[in-house]
Amino acid sequence: MAQAQRIPELPPKRGYHHGSLREALLEAARQLVAERGPQGFTLTEAARRAGVSASAPYRHFRDREEVLAELARRGFGRFAERLRQAGAGARDATEALYRMGRAYLAFAREEPGYYTAMFTFQPLGQSLGQPSGQPLGQPPGTEEQDSGGAFEELTRVVAALLPAGASNPRLVSLQVWALSHGVAMLDRAGMPSTGSATPPAEAVLEKGVTALLRRM
Incomplete structure (x- = not known):
């Protein structure tokens, strides 16, 4: 019986490591705010500039206001x-x-x-x-x-x-x-x-x- 050929492993898909996507999105948003102001960008635009899909930002941020807060x-x-x-x-x-x-x-x-x-x-x-x-x-609280x-x-x-x-x-x-x-x-x-x-x-x-x- 012929020996089955071993299927070569596919190279790992390139992309952002865990945590770096968040940083890439924040950097893209920072650039957009500098260029257009706080109302001049969307999460979709930040995703496009970061080179990811339009849905990717929602893995880390609820909405653009949360991005601005960070x-x-x-x-x-x-x-x-x-x-x-x-x-x-x-x-x-x-x-x-x-x-x-x-x-x-x-x-x-x-x-x-x-x-x-x-x-x-x-x-x-x-x-x-x-x-x-x-x-x-008045002095602020401890928090x-x-x-x-x-x-x-x-x-x-x-x-x-x-x-x-x-x-x-x-x-x-x-x-x-x-x-x-x-x-x-x-x-x-x-x-x-x-x-x-x-x-x-x-x-x-x-x-x-x-x-x-x-x-x-």
Whole structure:
């Protein structure tokens, strides 16, 4: 009886390993948000850019809002680390605050996908680690979101600059953050034009923060 021929094994199908599909989809979504804004992409487009089927994203994400939520969470984590690194090694709190301001603007320029998701998806109070329903200016609870680290780092530096008995450092930090965000958004929009006599965004932010702290 002739010996049966052994059927050769087929090579494993190429594709994403477990977990890497999720990362590929998040990266595709980050690029799309940077290019088109948070409302300018669908999971189908993210799947197409990641090179997978239209149904593949639903193995990891319920909908596009869940993708945006994860982008916001990761963005705030990276953002907090940027601020910490910027303030580390500064001679004093003033230098640390100015370094953090420059890092803030740099992050907004270099990471538009994360930055847009950060300030679009989450309510600002939650983004700063503030529990829902709790007034700004009060210490957050123990279950802070990852995004609270950036605000806590800013508050620590601002508190070191304020005299004893001055305004609540968390409230002042929120004002500094609002000013930083406004300058960053104008800078991203190219306003004012580079040919104008207006100083660069970094100088505008530093002058604004200096004036704010002096009034405190």
